[in-house]
Amino acid sequence: MALPGRETRGTPSPAEQPATVGVTRVDELELAAGWVFGRTPAPPVPRTGGARVVLEQVVRESLAVAPTFVGFSGGRDSSLVLAVAAHVARRDGLPLPVPLTLTFPGVEGADESEWQELVLDHLGLPDRVVVPVHDEMRLLGDLARSGLERRGLLFPAVAQADAVRLVHATGGHLLTGEGGDDVLNRRRGTPLHLLRRRLATPALPSRRLLAEAGRALRPVATLPRDRYLGVMPPWLRADAAREAARRLAADDASPLRWDRGVTRLLGSRATQVVLGNLAAVAREHDVTYVHPLLDPRFVGALAHDGGAWGYAGRTDVLRRLAGDLLPDPVLARTSKAWFNATRWGPEEREVARRWDGSGVDPELVDHDELRAAWASPVPPAAAELLLHAAWLGTRGA
Template sequence: MTQFRRLDAVEATFGLPRQIVEAPDGFSSHSSESPRQALEGLLEPALAHTEPCYVLFSGGRDSSAVLAVAVAVARRLGADDPHPVTYVHPDAPGSDEGEWQRLVLQHLGIGRRTVLEFRGEQAWLGDAATESLGANGLLWPPSVHLHGAIYKHLDAGASLVSGEGGDLAIEGRRITPLVQAVRALRPRASLRGLTELVRGDRNRAIQGLADACGWLTATGRQRFLQLYAPDAEPLRWDRSLYSAAFSRIAVLAGSNFRAQAQAFGLLPLNPLEEPRFVAALMRQGGMLGMGSRTDMMRSLFADLLPDAVVARTSKAYFNETRWSETERAFAREWEGAGVDPEYNDHDLLRREWLSEAPFTMSAFHLHAAWLASHGLPLAPDGS
């Protein structure tokens, strides 16, 4: 039976894992590999031993980088090129990455790919989501339930590679602005950066997250701020990377992504979140780091991708693919089942679901409410 990891009862009240670190077994940062060598080593088995080797390819920086490395490895091994899988939402223009996809595929010389066209199949209460909810219960992140719309089109037994985790691993950290200011000989900016380092901004971020969850009751907001009060982010770049890459948030997301793929008979690999790659990044970045996200992308992948891709700052927007009339009809008819009223104001939560652009964190509560309203268990396997 496929094993999913679940939020505990307190976390499920708010739909968010706690900010703690879950260290991987046997982890060592004393890697002699470069990050590229680590990525190539992680990808080799998937490319050499399965056909096809699918790569989930959105056209974003992380999936483009993983695809580019996979192509280079496959051609070095004499294996078949990886098979990009792209999903498009014609009714959601904010999600369109077509031009970026074409730029990357043309640069890499790839002609074969699978393009899946969705018109509501990846909504929060679409067929893929409700089928997964019924089979697997309440999962975090809620988007795990949507993946079946993709996986059912892929061959069981094939490898499935994604760029998940890249936005945590390949990123500037707390110390980065100060390091960049010092290196640029900007003393005033350095002083401002030092002030930010001393003060930190994690508390501000948690306050902002509580503000965005406008459905919290006064008691709920107070409990939320207590539960998710952050520890100080490590100042060293390598230690900060470790705390982010192996946070409970990252670990649960990666674990459930893999479990859902395995439920469809696929062999999942998210190389950018693998301990082997993180260890190599920590060694190369050391105390001061490797610069901004764009600096890191250039350092790691400039020889494989056009600079326009590694330096891009735009991102696709998928919220409009998630909320349809089905979700809003459910919200209007919902009688309050499945969501703790002590911490979550039902009327305000309903208003959020019916808004033009509901906050993503409310989707977890939507799924809890749907399960309760249909008399279904939160965890069919008893976990």
């Protein structure tokens, strides 16, 4: 059920959608909000220490058994995985990993070529697969429509068109930097680490740092339960927005200790749904997805290394993991490419404009607000799965 005490309507229930092995469906509130809520039982997390050593072991398992590709965008996380894989392959006499890069010609904000060249020149890898993408990854392109008809709704929506890169890794392992945004990033207790480090010097801490440390120390139980209400999508009805905000707040009850905050990420239902659905699509192409930064062994080792206080932030973690493997400008960069615009074209706009309201529960979603979001220059990612639901609903699926 989407909201307590009411029946859901609109989108077909999981039992009514096409059967695809390994797929996890979202509920109607998650569809409406564009996010997955809740916790799942976390896998056992070894705490052995030596995060770099463990990361090398995880990557080596793929290099030793199958052709290994690395989904490489030029961002920090995929660069880390590629660099570690190249290092291990050369050290152990294994086949080198092959960077697999999607490019988006003419799409503003999606060009990472300079960063890609910097990393690849530094690593000296001889082979690379480059796939120019034009409209193949659009939300209602041929791949997505075919996938929707066969699989039904999948979160994330982009999984329907993942064949764009999967076909180039058939029979192999495809490593990604998935999870780096979470595992390697700042945690609730990071301001305390920074304050502790500042107090060990003659310099006084800034007011901003003191305020951040104070907020970190506030018990989670005392925080407003509706603190995320302001970030809910504008198309959510009031009751739906309150329930979604409540669920998000419950999920975000992060421990103060850095190590516990990191390992808690493995119990995220959103993470499990994304990885599981991507894996299900990959199996259709005889590809095994591997996400080293979300491997429980690596997460446990990183938590062991960081302990209660943790690190100063993402750049600090990356330098410790790969300071000898990558140029420092790559490890310290703060820019990030954006790919949302690559998923919207004339057909998606036309479907949104002509939509008759089918497939989306009006008790959860204000249809006029949703249309306005779809009509914006770059529609938010949270509205993508709703477009798929609308398309299926219009077709009577």
